[in-house]
Amino acid sequence: KKIIIINGPNLNLLGKREPQIYGNLSFNEFFETIKAKYPQVILEHFQSNIEGELIDKLHEVGFLYYGIILNAAAYTHTSVGIGDAVAAIETAVVEVHISNTFKREDFRHHSYVAPYAKGIIVGFGLQSYELALQSFLNPL
Numbered sequence: 001k002k003i004i005i006i007n008g009p010n011l012n013l014l015g016k017r018e019p020q021i022y023g024n025l026s027f028n029e030f031f032e033t034i035k036a037k038y039p040q041v042i043l044e045h046f047q048s049n050i051e052g053e054l055i056d057k058l059h060e061v062g063f064l065y066y067g068i069i070l071n072a073a074a075y076t077h078t079s080v081g082i083g084d085a086v087a088a089i090e091t092a093v094v095e096v097h098i099s100n101t102f103k104r105e106d107f108r109h110h111s112y113v114a115p116y117a118k119g120i121i122v123g124f125g126l127q128s129y130e131l132a133l134q135s136f137l138n139p140l
């Protein structure tokens, strides 16, 4: 099973960026841990700060992979194009956010991805990604 984590803008700064909100761990440190913990799946990671690159990646994997874990970051709240890409592809997408976006500014309460996502996991820190992964591995 191939599952990819796709991270949007500014998530390359995890660990350095507003640590009171997003924590001290870099994504790569976290990613190594999670890969070791779930050897039964082929886990990949892609990050881009560029909207079109995120759309291209969704197209590339969206008819091939078993699952997509998508944190579109700020584009969640702005990008009709990313929402349309999620609607267009066949692979199930679980939307994740590190912070509880509903506890934050109003502009973070709307998601262009959510209507097309299989489900949404919000506010559990980096564990949000692990919970999304488990949702693909242990469907009830």
Ligand code: DQA
Binding pocket: 009, 010, 011, 071, 072, 073, 074, 075, 076, 096, 097, 098, 099, 100, 101, 108
């Ligand atoms: C985020 C929440 C977004 O509102 C914000 O723009 C991000 C990160 C999160 O994971 O908590 O960059 O997606």
